[in-house]
Amino acid sequence: MSFPSPGSPHRRTVVVIGAGPYGLSVAAHLRAAGLSVRAFGDPMHSWRDTMPVGMLLKSTPDASNLSAPRRGHGLADYCRTVGETAPRGHDRVPVELFTRYGEWFQQELVPFLERDQVVNIRQKPSGNAFDLELSSGEVFSSAAVVVASGLTGFAHVPGRLRVLAPDGPSAEGLLSHSSQHADMAALKGRSVLVVGAGQSALEGAALLHEAGGLVEVVSRGRIRFGAAPASGPRWQPESPMGPAWSLWAMARYPQAFRSLPDQVRLRLVKEVLGPSGAWWLRPRADGVLPLHSGSPLRTVRREGDQAVVTTEASDGGTREFAVDHVLAATGYRVDLGGLSFLSPELRARVAVLGGFPALDAGMGSSAPGLWFTGLPAAASFGPFMRFVCGTEFASARIAAAVAARAAS
């Protein structure tokens, strides 16, 4: 199967940008569909270099498989191949194991991966193909591009905190984002205020505390932990992220999610599987670390080498923290402006919904030939697109849509 090829042979090639769980899965499916594929990125970079050493996955082993076009490429298959005991049931998956699994998947199914970054994509004036530029300087054309660049470009830091880092957050300065820490122990000698209530905030704080760091956590809302599996309501069906009818439905029918009204979809993406710590994290954080729920930020200022943050307190007063570092574990917000490799003209051609690209049933955007997967697809196909388990639906969907376009 091939695209029409006026001129360069590259125009017949599908390009996949990103080599995390989504990029690797979709590249494997596209190749298995008989398409010529060029895939770009540093395999499992986000997991190896932007998540803390010692982190445990929130997803269960069954929900931590990349999607392969044929059997034999799950997490358990990798463990069997290297002679390790595979995590099962509610066992925790260490980030180091998951990263090695992804790298193995790449070597097995996406051996053609190129390590270059895609630095620029422009739509050709004819509108039916793209010019791409790589970090190596190579320029080529393609009629089909799949954006699987994950969380890159979407790290969110509340505006109020930015006064601490006028030149941008950094691990060395007064303010950083959680994605800037591959090793929490590096913050050990400093007093740290973690802002957030999700798994990154709570697990990051626990890891820092366990490394001997001085850490407190403040959160606008309530700090919550999931229910331990045995205590969950058993009459609800299992989903990859826990038992609940709503989760089960969204995991099983991502295509039906697309037909919900826009505002409902946006609300569900924001609220479902929202910030909370995994059940198994509770004993490492709750009652162990100072966790201040219901403490929205009031004021933030620099004072010498320190950050001084005041928050509201539950008794109606305020609480002041003077610390060496503020770690914003404040998540990610999809905004196409964060994808600097898309030219401004191309970005303007992509219809959006609440910052997310609006996608058709095949995950294609309004710019013909440009597909999105992973987190940017969540507003169209539901919150499971934020997690590894969503690769199964997304990869098969995109491969079918790209193959159909190639055939036509």
Ligand SMILES: Cc1cc2nc3c(=O)[nH]c(=O)nc-3n(C[C@H](O)[C@H](O)[C@H](O)COP(=O)(O)OP(=O)(O)OC[C@H]3O[C@@H](n4cnc5c(N)ncnc54)[C@H](O)[C@@H]3O)c2cc1C
């Ligand atoms: C701290 C943390 C913990 C998490 N834990 C879990 C969990 O337990 N279970 C779960 O299911 N999900 C978890 N997630 C969500 C997780 O990020 C996604 O499930 C998963 O990484 C999505 O895969 P992806 O391929 O879309 O993105 P990524 O894994 O981020 O991969 C995207 C890749 O694209 C590359 N890239 C970006 N731009 C370019 C470019 N221009 N050219 C070439 N390459 C590029 C990046 O370098 C990166 O390697 C967690 C997220 C965080 C932040």
